[in-house]
Each structure stands twice: as structure tokens, then as C-alpha cells.
Amino acid sequence: MVTASICTIGDEILIGQIVDTNSSKISIALNSIGVKVNEMTSTSDNENEIVRTLERCLEKTDIVIVTGGLGPTKDDITKKTLGKLSGAKEFVKNQEQYEIIERLLTARGVEMSDLNIAQSYVPDSCKVILNECGTAPCMLFEFGAEKYGHNALLFSLPGVPFEAEAALPKVLKIIQEHYKMENIFHKTICTFGIPESTLAKTIEEWEDNLPDNLHLAYLPNPTLGVRLRLSIYGVDKEQGERELEEESRKLEAIIGDAIYGVGEDSLQAAIGRMLKSKGATISTAESCTGGSIASLLTSVPGASQYFYGGIISYDNSVKINTLGVKRETIEMFGAVSEECVKEMASGVKKLMGTDYSIATSGVAGPDGGTPVNPVGTVWIAISGPDFLLTKRLQFHASRKLNIERFTSNALNFMRVKLQNDLNCNR
Amino acid sequence: MVTASICTIGDEILIGQIVDTNSSKISIALNSIGVKVNEMTSTSDNENEIVRTLERCLEKTDIVIVTGGLGPTKDDITKKTLGKLSGAKEFVKNQEQYEIIERLLTARGVEMSDLNIAQSYVPDSCKVILNECGTAPCMLFEFGAEKYGHNALLFSLPGVPFEAEAALPKVLKIIQEHYKMENIFHKTICTFGIPESTLAKTIEEWEDNLPDNLHLAYLPNPTLGVRLRLSIYGVDKEQGERELEEESRKLEAIIGDAIYGVGEDSLQAAIGRMLKSKGATISTAESCTGGSIASLLTSVPGASQYFYGGIISYDNSVKINTLGVKRETIEMFGAVSEECVKEMASGVKKLMGTDYSIATSGVAGPDGGTPVNPVGTVWIAISGPDFLLTKRLQFHASRKLNIERFTSNALNFMRVKLQNDLNCNR
Numbered sequence: 020m021v022t023a024s025i026c027t028i029g030d031e032i033l034i035g036q037i038v039d040t041n042s043s044k045i046s047i048a049l050n051s052i053g054v055k056v057n058e059m060t061s062t063s064d065n066e067n068e069i070v071r072t073l074e075r076c077l078e079k080t081d082i083v084i085v086t087g088g089l090g091p092t093k094d095d096i097t098k099k100t101l102g103k104l105s106g107a108k109e110f111v112k113n114q115e116q117y118e119i120i121e122r123l124l125t126a127r128g129v130e131m132s133d134l135n136i137a138q139s140y141v142p143d144s145c146k147v148i149l150n151e152c153g154t155a156p157c158m159l160f161e162f163g164a165e166k167y168g169h170n171a172l173l174f175s176l177p178g179v180p181f182e183a184e185a186a187l188p189k190v191l192k193i194i195q196e197h198y199k200m201e202n203i204f205h206k207t208i209c210t211f212g213i214p215e216s217t218l219a220k221t222i223e224e225w226e227d228n229l230p231d232n233l234h235l236a237y238l239p240n241p242t243l244g245v246r247l248r249l250s251i252y253g254v255d256k257e258q259g260e261r262e263l264e265e266e267s268r269k270l271e272a273i274i275g276d277a278i279y280g281v282g283e284d285s286l287q288a289a290i291g292r293m294l295k296s297k298g299a300t301i302s303t304a305e306s307c308t309g310g311s312i313a314s315l316l317t318s319v320p321g322a323s324q325y326f327y328g329g330i331i332s333y334d335n336s337v338k339i340n341t342l343g344v345k346r347e348t349i350e351m352f353g354a355v356s357e358e359c360v361k362e363m364a365s366g367v368k369k370l371m372g373t374d375y376s377i378a379t380s381g382v383a384g385p386d387g388g389t390p391v392n393p394v395g396t397v398w399i400a401i402s403g404p405d406f407l408l409t410k411r412l413q414f415h416a417s418r419k420l421n422i423e424r425f426t427s428n429a430l431n432f433m434r435v436k437l438q439n440d441l442n443c444n445r
Numbered sequence: 446m447v448t449a450s451i452c453t454i455g456d457e458i459l460i461g462q463i464v465d466t467n468s469s470k471i472s473i474a475l476n477s478i479g480v481k482v483n484e485m486t487s488t489s490d491n492e493n494e495i496v497r498t499l500e501r502c503l504e505k506t507d508i509v510i511v512t513g514g515l516g517p518t519k520d521d522i523t524k525k526t527l528g529k530l531s532g533a534k535e536f537v538k539n540q541e542q543y544e545i546i547e548r549l550l551t552a553r554g555v556e557m558s559d560l561n562i563a564q565s566y567v568p569d570s571c572k573v574i575l576n577e578c579g580t581a582p583c584m585l586f587e588f589g590a591e592k593y594g595h596n597a598l599l600f601s602l603p604g605v606p607f608e609a610e611a612a613l614p615k616v617l618k619i620i621q622e623h624y625k626m627e628n629i630f631h632k633t634i635c636t637f638g639i640p641e642s643t644l645a646k647t648i649e650e651w652e653d654n655l656p657d658n659l660h661l662a663y664l665p666n667p668t669l670g671v672r673l674r675l676s677i678y679g680v681d682k683e684q685g686e687r688e689l690e691e692e693s694r695k696l697e698a699i700i701g702d703a704i705y706g707v708g709e710d711s712l713q714a715a716i717g718r719m720l721k722s723k724g725a726t727i728s729t730a731e732s733c734t735g736g737s738i739a740s741l742l743t744s745v746p747g748a749s750q751y752f753y754g755g756i757i758s759y760d761n762s763v764k765i766n767t768l769g770v771k772r773e774t775i776e777m778f779g780a781v782s783e784e785c786v787k788e789m790a791s792g793v794k795k796l797m798g799t800d801y802s803i804a805t806s807g808v809a810g811p812d813g814g815t816p817v818n819p820v821g822t823v824w825i826a827i828s829g830p831d832f833l834l835t836k837r838l839q840f841h842a843s844r845k846l847n848i849e850r851f852t853s854n855a856l857n858f859m860r861v862k863l864q865n866d867l868n869c870n871r
Contacts, residue, residue, distance in 0.1 A: 033482045035472030036664055038464065042487075046461030056459045057494070061468075061485040068483070238462055303736075303757070309743025310729075310736030313757045317735025320811055320844055328763035330756055331729070331739045337754035337797055341767070371763055385746055418746055 021198050023049050024058045024076035028069060028088035028097050029178055032061045041086045041176075041183045048187045052195055053203045053252070054082065064088055069100045077167045082194060087178030089155035091134035098141065098158070101175055105160045107142030114139075115149055116156040123154060148174075148189050153182040159193065172197060204251050204259035208267055209284045210277040211244030211431045218245055222273055225266075233266065241420070242427045243285065244277075279434055286430040287315045293437040294325040299374040301433075303329035304342055304367035306354065307381035307397060311426040327371045332363065342366035355380050355392045357400075357409045364400035364407060376402045377433050383421045397425040401433045408436065447624050449475050450484045450502035454495060454514035454523050455604055458487045467512045467602075467609045474613045478621055479629045479678065480508065490514055495526045503593045508620060513604030515581035517560035524567065524584070527601055531586045533568030540565075541575055542582040549580060574600075574615050579608040585619065598623060630677050630685035634693055635710045636703040637670030637857045644671055648699055651692075659692065667846070668853045669711065670703075705860055712856040713741045719863040720751040725800040727859075729755035730768055730793035732780065733807035733823060737852040753797045758789065768792035781806050781818045783826075783835045790826035790833060802828045803859050809847045823851040827859045834862065 025042045032039050042059045049056055057080050062072045069088075076083045088097030102110065117139035124131050138154045141147055148157035158175040174190050176183045194200070213221065215237055226235055232253055238246040249266060251259045271278055279289040294301055303313045313329040316322055330341055335354055338344040344362040352358040364378035381397030388394035395414040400407065410432055414424045451468045458465050468485045475482055483506050488498045495514075502509045514523030528536065543565035550557050564580045567573055574583035586599040600616050602609045620626070639647065641663055652661055658679055664672040675692060677685045697704055705715040720727055729739045739755040742748055756767055761780055764770040769792040770785055778784040790804035807823030814820035821840040826833065836858055840850045 032469070033472060033485065034476050034662075035469040035474075035482075036662075038466055038469045039485075040464055043458070043461040043464045046459060050460050056461075057489065058498075059459065059465075059487040063483065072484075236460075236462075305736075308740075309748070309752075310731075310739030310755060310757065313736030314734075314740050317757075317759060318845065318848070322735070323759055323813075326735075327760040328757045328767070329736060329759075330767075331736065331743075331754045333743060333749055333755075334753040334797070341754070341756075341796060370767060371760070387749075419744065422744070 021054045021082065021194070021200065022057050022080040023054050023082035023084060024060065024080045025056060026072055026076060026083060026085045027059075027061045027178070028064060028085060029061075030063050030094075032087075033063050041178065041180055044180070044184055045084055045086070045176075045187065048191060049082075049084075049194075051203070051205055052191050053200055054194065064094050064096055066096055066100050066103075069097065070104055073101075073104060073173070074167075077162060077171045077173065081169065081171060081198070083171065083173045084190070085173065085175045086183050089138075089175065089177050091132075091138055091154070097175060101158065101160060101173070102142035102144065105142060105144040105162070105173075107144040109143050110140040111143050112140050113147045113156055116141075116147060119149065119151060120154045145175075148186060148193075150177060150182055150186060152185045153177050153179055155182070157186045157189075201253050202255065202259065204254075204256065204263060206249045206263040206267060207238070207282050208247045208249070208270060208278055209244060209280045209282075210247065210274060211279055211286060211427070212435070213245065213274065213277045215239045215245050218274070218277075222270065225269055225273060229266065230262070233262065242423055244279075244427075244431075276435055276439070279431070279438070285315075285319075286427060286434050288319050290316070290430060290434050290437060291319045291322060291325060293434075293441060294375070295321075296441075297374075300325050300327050300372075301375040301377070302327050302367045302371040302373040304363040304376065304378040305329060305331050306333060306338070306363070306379055307383045308379045308422055308426050308429065309333065311422055312377055312379065312429055315426065315430065327373050330367050330370070338363060342370065353392070355382060355396060355398060357398055357411070360398040360400040361402075361407055361409060364402040368402050374404055375433065375437075377429050378402075379425055379429050381421075381425055383418045383425070385418055395421050397421075397428075399425070399429045399432055401429075401436055403436070403440075406436070408432070447480045447508065447620070447626065448483050448506040449480050449508035449510060450486065450506045451482060452498055452502060452509060452511045453485075453487045453604070454490060454511060455487075456489050456520075458513075459489050467604065467606055470606070470610055471510055471512070471602075471613065474617060475508075475510075475620075477629070477631055478617050479626055480620065490520050490522055492522055492526050492529075495523065496530055499527075499530060499599070500593075503588060503597045503599065507595065507597060507624070509597065509599045510616070511599065511601045512609050515564075515601065515603050517558075517564055517580070523601060527584065527586060527599070528568035528570065531568060531570040531588070531599075533570040535569050536566040537569050538566050539573045539582055542567075542573060545575060545577060546580045571601075574612060574619075576603060576608055576612060578611050579603050579605055581608070583612045583615075627679050628681065628685065630680075630682065630689060632675045632689040632693060633664070633708050634673045634675070634696060634704055635670060635706045635708075636673065636700060637705055637712060637853070638861070639671065639700065639703045641665045641671050644700070644703075648696065651695055651699060655692065656688070659688065668849055670705070670853075670857075702861055702865070705857070705864070711741075711745075712853060712860050714745050715860050716742070716856060716863060717745045717748060717751060719860075719867060720801070721747075722867075723800075726751050726753050726798075727801040727803070728753050728793045728797040728799040730789040730802065730804040731755060731757050732759060732764070732789070732805055733809045734805045734848055734852050734855065735759065735809075737848055738803055738805065738855055741852065741856065753799050756793050756796070764789060768796065779818070781808060781822060781824060783824055783837070786824040786826040787828075787833055787835060790828040794828050800830055801859065801863075803855050804828075805851055805855050807847075807851055809844045809851070811844055821847050823847075823854075825851070825855045825858055827855075827862055829862070829866075832862070834858070 145158040160173040162171040236248040332338040343366040368376035384394035571584040584601040588597040662674040758764040770788040794802035810820035
């Protein structure tokens with residue numbers, strides 16, 4: 020199996036100023052083509068440290084991916100250090116990267132400085148992988164077996180996350196060609212609403228009967244639910260896709276309701292797709308979630324096609340005056356009640372003239388809990404052309420996590436209902 | 446200087462399934478007492494790998510902090526491996542941790558299994574640091590100079606982020622006592638609205654004149670702004686606090702408007718404090734920010750004291766029917782205009798009967814841009830008892846980042862106005 024190490028360079032990671040998100044993105048990408056990551060390391064902007072770390076990683080693994088330390092200022096020494104490590108004789112100008120730098124700076128209205136020009140120079144021992152989104156070129160260094168006991172590839176990528184991410188497809192292609200790697204195809208199935216351990220039990224029999232060349236990984240996430248990644252090895256594209264399709268169909272027969280999409284999907288995107296396919300619209304009435312549901316719904320590009328708007332009715336006066344919740348309802352049942360959340364959902368749907376609506380009222384904490392409605396309680400209502408459904412849930416987390424869970428569960432409640440309705444009409 | 450390495454153990458980090466946030470939290474904590482972190486490493490749940498990594502780190506640094514691999518299942522092998530590494534003769538039960546495990550499980554309504562009982566057993570070569578929030582005890586191993594050339598401390602903490610974080614104060618205390626460390630005190634000053642490079646220029650003279658035992662670090666963050674961390678070394682508490690106070694006063698005289706708080710503050714918390722001190726209330730009318738402003742305002746505990754509610758007027762019909770924006774305004778100037786955003790701010794303030802309001806209308810992208818209002822344009826209005834102010838900003842980022850910047854800049858606009866008004870009335 021081809022192995023890799025990932026090294027990040029930069030004091031800002033070591034002092035905890037920024038969290039390293041590059042390594043996990045790179046690791047996911049490497050895993051997706053069947054490369055195993057054996058180590059992740061962060062080192063400071065210090066030449067000896069960098070050399071020691073890189074030599075250790077080059078000895079240990081086939082591939083080393085380095086991010087960071089490519090900025091124009093003098094504390095960024097990765098390029099110089101890699102030049103030495105690889106025995107470069109001189110630094111040469113890369114004309115194509117030079118032109119990219121010029122274009123980027125012109126677009127920003129900045130004049131090219133000596134430091135920027137210096138960024139287009141690279142050690143003559145490397146191959147340049149153009150960085151289309153930034154000024155620092157990506158570099159590939161190849162080491163023969165005489166140096167580290169085996170052939171090794173070292174990639175140097177920028178530390179800026181979106182620049183590093185943009186370079187990954189090119190890096191993967193080079194690795195796949197270099198190592199003539201076995202085919203591997205993936206399909207990620209997104210589920211929500213079944214806890215990981217229950218899900219594992221529910222699909223145990225299906226999992227046990229998977230073909231030997233098909234692997235399953237659980238990727239749990241508090242807001243995205245549990246995603247199931249199926250990987251198939253050593254087959255051609257057509258067969259791979261057919262087998263992945265077949266297994267996902269079997270899975271759907273077992274946990275259909277819980278599946279909301281594939282790949283990088285989200286509950287809000289799934290809701291958006293279904294609303295668009297119906298030509299329907301939606302609105303929100305939020306108390307305890309304070310705008311989080313609307314904020315997620317509108318995070319999807321094109322949400323204005325189906326999301327009309329929402330009311331955040333934090334104060335009871337807004338529930339009464341704007342949403343039209345009856346004063347007696349709140350006096351009799353309280354704001355955190357099935358009755359109130361029903362009137363909120365109906366109220367906003369009528370007010371904004373939408374086909375569907377979602378409403379929440381609960382206690383996020385840390386204060387405000389009562390014996391009937393302790394911190395972590397939420398009432399959710401969803402409403403549509405011919406239904407008004409409610410649900411009460413109880414969580415036990417911090418204010419922040421409670422709000423996140425109220426929000427994702429409210430979205431999922433609507434998602435399941437829309438999905439079931441669509442399936443019935445098929 | 447006392448040095449440290451941080452090692453995370455677990456395949457879930459190496460395959461990119463979770464991002465390691467523990468290391469940066471631990472590093473910030475270590476830095477805060479003057480310990481320098483030289484390396485961060487992630488290794489898989491493999492005994493040889495763990496031993497190799499830990500021995501290397503123990504040779505290199507005074508302190509090694511290990512997180513993860515302490516779960517009850519058999520793939521978690523950190524405790525066993527540490528036992529071997531430290532020459533433990535047997536595993537002994539820690540009664541206090543046992544009682545904590547029992548209490549935690551009872552609270553969750555779970556019966557104690559053999560695996561849970563096993564968690565209360567630790568190598569006889571360690572000192573236990575009780576884990577009050579979880580079932581896995583934290584452990585301290587001390588190594589004499591004969592083994593790694595210098596005295597070394599190895600701490601083993603759980604991988605669960607809030608459990609690791611909860612253990613940090615105890616870890617810091619042990620380190621400070623063990624190494625008789627120099628006093629160090631910090632003050633973090635939160636600023637927003639001045640880009641890092643401009644800020645550095647603006648405060649250059651002040652920075653150059655700081656006493657030698659006073660250090661400054663820039664901590665830039667897209668939503669929190671640039672935080673300035675002042676650290677003072679080698680003085681007693683009283684003098685330390687006095688000097689930090691003095692320097693922050695000087696800083697305030699230079700960039701007063703940009704400073705919104707200290708420590709772990711946020712723009713929304715600063716707004717909340719000022720509104721509470723006035724006994725005033727606020728509401729929001731959001732178009733392009735889709736509920737993000739309300740969501741941040743309500744993320745602050747106790748926000749219901751001043752936040753009445755908000756309207757998310759994504760569709761123009763909501764702007765007109767609910768907020769009372771004039772149809773002619775939208776027809777003549779468009780929804781993304783100074784006129785519209787003014788009427789939105791006035792409308793929601795009147796509708797909800799609040800003293801203040803914030804409104805936004807813009808183009809988050811990726812589609813919907815025009816020559817007049819390209820993607821990344823936002824109009825912001827803030828309104829109060831005797832003012833109605835507007836601002837137009839232009840960003841060039843993705844939908845997600847544009848929304849984040851619209852949101853933090855809208856909050857900052859209101860924060861600066863409230864702060865200036867309070868200062869004038871002093």
C-alpha cells in the first residue's frame with residue numbers, strides 16, 4: 020500500500036493561533052485514491068526542524084505532502100529549505116507562475132513588488148505545479164531510492180486552505196500515474212436521525228454480506244448526521260458504479276427514511292431540491308434557534324427561489340403581534356409548548372404566503388429551564404398544504420450545541436416529511 | 446525555556462474524519478504559562494508507532510502531552526502502551542475515578558460494564574489526574590534523566606475535546622510547580638475593523654516602545670477581528686496587572702474605536718452588554734445575511750433581555766408586506782440599495798417596538814450580481830432612538846465568506862455607534 024505523511028510548517032499552528040484544517044482535507048483526498056496516511060506533523064519555521072522532520076517522513080513513507088511556509092516574507096523558509104534538501108543548484112524563474120502572480124495582483128489593484136517577483140522563482144530541482152489561485156507555486160520534488168531507501172515524492176503546497184485544496188486534484192493525478200494505483204471508487208450516503216450505534220446494528224446484516232472488495236466507513240457529524248462511505252477496489256469504472264449503486268439500493272430498502280442525499284449533501288440542500296421540484300415555497304418562525312434554521316436554509320445558493328423569509332420571535336410580543344399567536348395560548352400553555360409552536364408555524368405560513376413552514380420554541384440554556392421544560396427542551400412544528408405536525412425533543416448540551424441540535428432536527432423533520440410525500444406520489 | 450510536544454493518537458484523525466482541535470487548545474494553554482510547543486504529531490492506534498513517536502518527543506522536549514486512545518474498546522491502546530513504555534508492573538484500580546465512572550453512568554441511566562470498570566485501572570507507574578467529566582482517567586508519567594537525557598513529564602489526556610480541555614488547568618498547575626516557572630500574565634484586547642497590516646502600522650510606535658518584558662502577538666480571525674495578546678514576564682501579579690492595564694490604556698488612546706472587548710469577547714456580546722446597561726432593546730431585518738445576525742446575537746446567554754426578534758425578508762414580498770418597505774422604493778432603487786435598507790431598519794424597529802435595529806440587503810452570490818451591485822455588495826443600516834445610518838461594503842469572496850463578512854461588519858457598525866454614544870455620555 021502506498022503511504023504518505025502530511026507536514027504543516029508554520030509557527031502560527033504550533034502556538035495554537037490557527038487550527039490545521041489542511042491536513043484532514045489532504046488526508047481525505049489521499050484516502051480517496053487508496054493512499055494510507057501514517058503521520059501528520061506540524062513543525063516551526065526553523066530550517067533544522069523542517070529538514071529533520073522531512074527526512075524522517077521521507078524515510079518512512081512513499082509520499083510527503085508539505086503545506087505552508089511559502090509566503091513572500093523572510094520568515095517563510097520552506098522553499099529555500101526544500102531547495103537545499105533536494106540539492107538544487109540555483110533558483111529559476113517560472114514564467115507561467117509569474118504571469119499568474121501578475122494577473123492576480125492587477126485584479127487586486129496591487130503593484131508587483133520584488134517579494135512578489137521572488138515568488139515566481141523555484142529551485143531547479145523541482146517540477147512546478149501551477150497555483151492558479153495564489154502567488155506561491157506548488158512544487159514536486161522526486162527522490163531516488165539511493166537517498167531514502169525507496170523512491171519518494173515530496174509535494175509542497177501553500178498553507179492558505181483554499182489554495183491547498185485547489186491543488187489537490189493535480190496532486191492526486193500525479194500520484195495515481197506515478198504509482199499505477201489500483202482503481203478505487205466511492206459513494207458517500209448521508210443519513211440523519213439514527214444514532215451511529217443503532218445504525219450499525221440496523222445495517223449489520225447488510226454490512227456483513229458486502230463483497231470483499233467493498234469497504235464501509237462511518238463518518239459521524241453532529242449536524243450532518245452519520246455519513247456512510249462505501250469504497251470499492253480493483254474494478255473498472257462501470258462495474259464500480261454499478262456495484263455501488265446496487266449496494267446503496269439495498270441500504271435504502273433498510274433505512275430509506277434516514278437517507279437524505281449523497282456526497283457533500285446537507286439537510287438544507289435536500290429540502291431546497293424537493294421544494295424546487297414542487298415549485299413550492301417555505302418560511303420559518305424561530306424562537307430558541309434565533310435564526311439558525313433560516314441561516315442554514317439561505318446558505319444554499321439559489322435559496323431565494325423557495326425561501327421567502329422568516330420571523331425570529333424571541334420576545335413573546337413578536338409571537339403575538341407579528342406571528343399572530345394568541346395571547347391566551349401563551350398564558351395558558353407557555354411559549355415552549357405544542358400549542359404555541361403550532362400557531363407560530365401556521366402564523367408565518369399565512370403571513371408570508373408560503374406553502375410550507377418550520378417553527379421552533381424551546382430552552383437553549385444555560386438559564387430559563389423549568390421542571391416541565393428543562394434546558395435542552397424544544398418543540399418543533401412543521402406545516403404544509405395539508406398537514407401541521409409537531410415533535411418534542413430533549414437534549415442535554417451547552418447552549419451552542421443545543422441550538423445546533425434543535426436546528427438540525429427541525430430541518431430533518433421537514434426533510435423526512437417532504438421526502439415521504441414525494442415517494443407516495445411517485 | 447521549557448519545551449513541549451503534543452501527540453494525538455487515533456486513526457480517525459489520520460484518515461481525516463475529524464479535525465484535531467485539541468492540539469491548538471493545548472498549545473494556547475501551554476503558551477499562556479510560557480511553555481514553547483516544538484511539535485504536534487498525529488499517530489495511528491498502533492503500538493510501535495505510538496512508542497516510536499513518544500520516545501522521539503520525550504528525547505526532544507521536556508513535556509509530552511498525549512491525547513486520545515483512552516476509550517473502553519480494544520482499538521484504544523494508549524494506556525497499555527504507556528504502561529509498557531514506563532515500565533509498569535501492574536494495573537491498579539483508582540477508586541476515585543471508579544466512583545466518578547459509576548456516577549456518570551448512573552446519571553445517563555447506563556449500567557456499568559466490565560469495559561467501564563477496566564477504565565478505572567491505570568498502570569502503577571503513573572499518577573492519576575481525575576477526569577471529572579468522563580470515564581477515562583488522565584495520567585501523569587515522570588521519566589528521570591537516565592532515560593531520555595533530561596527529566597520529562599508525559600501527560601495522557603482523553604481525546605474528547607471538552608474532557609481534554611477540562612483537564613488543562615490541572616496540567617498547567619503541575620507543570621508550573623514542577624518547573625518553578627517564571628510568572629507570566631496575559632491580556633487579550635479584541636479589535637475589529639482595521640486590517641492586520643494597517644493595525645500594525647498604526648500602533649508601530651507604541652509597540653516599539655513596549656518594555657522588554659512585555660510581548661505582543663497578533664491573532665487575526667475573520668469574524669472576531671484582530672486580537673492583540675499582551676504577555677508580561679517575570680513580575681508579580683499586582684505589577685503585571687498594573688503594567689498590562691497601563692499599556693492597554695495607551696493602546697485605547699490610539700485605536701479606541703476599534704477595541705470592542707478583552708479576552709474571549711465577541712461583537713455580539715459587546716452589543717449585548719451595552720444594550721443591557723441602557724435597558725434598551727434591538728431587532729433585526731435581514732435579507733442577504735439570512736438570519737446570521739440574529740443567530741449571533743442570540744448565541745449570547747441572556748440575549749432575550751434585549752433581543753426582541755427579527756425579520757428575514759428574503760423575498761421582496763416580505764420586505765413590503767411585513768417590514769413595510771414601499772413598493773416604489775424597490776421598483777426605483779432595487780432591493781440592494783441604501784433607500785431599501787433604511788426602510789427595512791426603520792420598519793422592523795417600529796414593528797417590534799425596539800430602541801435599535803440592524804438591517805442588511807446585498808448579494809451573497811454566486812449568482813445575482815449586477816454591474817451596480819456585483820456579488821459581494823452589501824448595504825447595511827443601523828437605526829436607534831435618534832439616528833439612521835447606512836454603509837455600503839464590497840467583498841470578493843465565496844457565498845459563505847461573504848455572508849460571514851456582511852454579518853460581522855453589520856454587528857461592528859452597531860457596536861461602534863453604541864460605544865461612541867456611551868463614551869459621549871460619560
